[in-house]
Amino acid sequence: MILLDIIYYTFIVIVGIQVLFYLFLFGRFSFSKPSKKSPKKISVSVIICAKNEAENLKNFLPSIVSQEYPDYEIVLINDASHDETLEVMEAYKSKFNNIKIVDVKNVEAFWGNKKYALTLGIKASKNDYLLFTDADCKPVSKYWVREMSSHFNNDKHVILGYGAYSKIKNSFLNKLIRFETLVTAIQYFSFAKLGIPYMGVGRNLAYTKKEFFNANGFINHIQVRSGDDDLFINQIATKSNTTICYTKDSITISPPKTSFQDWFKQKRRHVSTAKFYKLKHKVLLTLVFCTQFLFWILSIILLASLFNWQIVLSLFLFRIIIQYIVYGLSAKKLEETDLLWLLPFLEFFLIISQLTIFINNLISKPNHWK
Template identity: 50%
Template sequence: MILSVIFYAFVVCAVIQLTYLFTFSSFLFKPKRSRKTKIEIPVSVIILVKNQSEKLLKLIPLILEQSYETFEIVIINNASSDDTNDIIELFSKKHTNIKVVQVENNEAFWASKKYALTLGIKASKYDHLLFTNANCNPVSKDWISEMSKKFTSKKEIILGYRKYKKEKSIFNIFVRFDNLLTAIKCFGFAKMNSPFMAFEGNYAYDKPTFFKVNGFINHMKINFAEADLFIKDASQKENTTFCISESSFTEKDTPKSFSKWFSDKKDTAFIRKKYMFKHRFLLNTFAFTKILFYILATILFFTYPYQITLSIVLFYCLVYYIIIGISAKKLKEPQIIFFLPFLEIGLLLIQITIFISNLNSKPSHWK
């Protein structure tokens, strides 16, 4: 009797997991033809920086070289104490399309990153805003073009892909795998007209949408996750789309250490509590049934006819390999598919650790 319950629970978990996988993979198929912006619209590229002068030296020239006619770069210097301001002034004196917004520490606004971003958005000249970070570099000269042409009369929010630079290390492959899974969920939900997040370092929206929800007012005291929480407030069924052409990607370096990456993942897990209920439910169900699927499969291998259990596991793995493989190819993430079993198990263990850790600790703050 107990074995039968375990087996049926295992089958239910397998069905749920496969349903999620097929649903998430919908972003890989060509979307319905929609009207894209044919005429280049003026764009304000928003960059918030704090003590990142070396990153700016690389990023600003890449943006200035963009194959786009009308755009400005709004650099928000959020009370930097290094030579960031000197670098900004050096570029702004040579290029008239660079606007600088200086932000001093303001305890009335909790020294907020979102307060600084709000000042930059208000200072921007154009209505269409494209966001990146100082540590995220566009991979091509068509970044602005690819992202901005997704704007239409109905599409006000654009989700882009931010990848990690390929490096020769196991840690780098692991981080890229986790990032790929995040992308599959991000774009899968967006394709279902139910977006829940954006990659900080590559997303866009227009000013009217920002002011319609009073900006970041609903989460100003949470000093990070400005993209995800804005999506929660502003995204609607028809006003959000995504861009996954290779030329639209941005790229950043792998975190310097596992502890830094682990801390960022804890912050992300904490922010999930602020998502809409339906997104929390769907994401938590996906994570829980995946863990339960592997636990029940292990039990059944030793207590139930292994041929049946093995056939279900192999079918799941085949579907999983195909979807991850196609997604990795589409999003230009090489090598991941070859290490998939080890990456999958490792990530599950880390997710369990993060869940336990977040029960007794608060997230770190953006500095």
């Protein structure tokens, strides 16, 4: 009984911490209103790094070249591909005069390092305002460049956007992938609103060339194969220079992984960079995960043992309701409301998956850029 008493009071504390997180941290984004900015008359370079992405470029480049923006170039980086990526790029360049190709050859010191290829692409770009996406990403609107670039001003040099994944009917894995993407976005948008931005996603991200060169590019973490997006943003983003953009026209969408094994490998790569984040970010993110994990474990123990089950169940449901409100408002902003009816199940499976990924990364190193 003494053990169950300890578990019970620990559970009460954990619920309290979780509610505070949802209301005062994640609520920063959930209860906010999108900031609609007037279009800026600035020149933008859209940068896309591709390695063996011929088919994706055929499918998704049309949505990039058809953007309605008066002055933008498209910098296509061929990172030592061995398929027809370069040929596809050249075919598009022959039709559109705002396309520039950077053909990167492997260099022994930077073999297979995406950061090296991106650096060459950034150096080759002619504009100071840089907008990044991936070869398999499609802006949902022809106003994507306009929306993202409209948030640049004299103070804001880093713009964090949302990169969604397309929906697949009757697929639990697809919902899990999209839920993880939604939760991650809620976290990095909320942290940015709180004034402690810690990451962005390369599928939809913008910053100035000046910020890139002031930070000496990726040199501080060039030895880390991943992290051209999140680690770089973790390095340069501050309360004063960073803002978020999540208007409907600013979202990009990508095809998700269709097997658990492929998604697991992808997430292992992403998670491997987190250990290089600034200490304050690691502490907060660890606290968020640990309290989520303990909430579920302690709930299961207490409810299974029927220890003060009425109070435990009430606190459990109270926390779930708070989560539904906060996540529901965020999901509506980001066009992901179909995930809500499975929310508790998705959260439980995501926590187990994240714990498994963390343990696997401790045992062996994940693979990186293709």
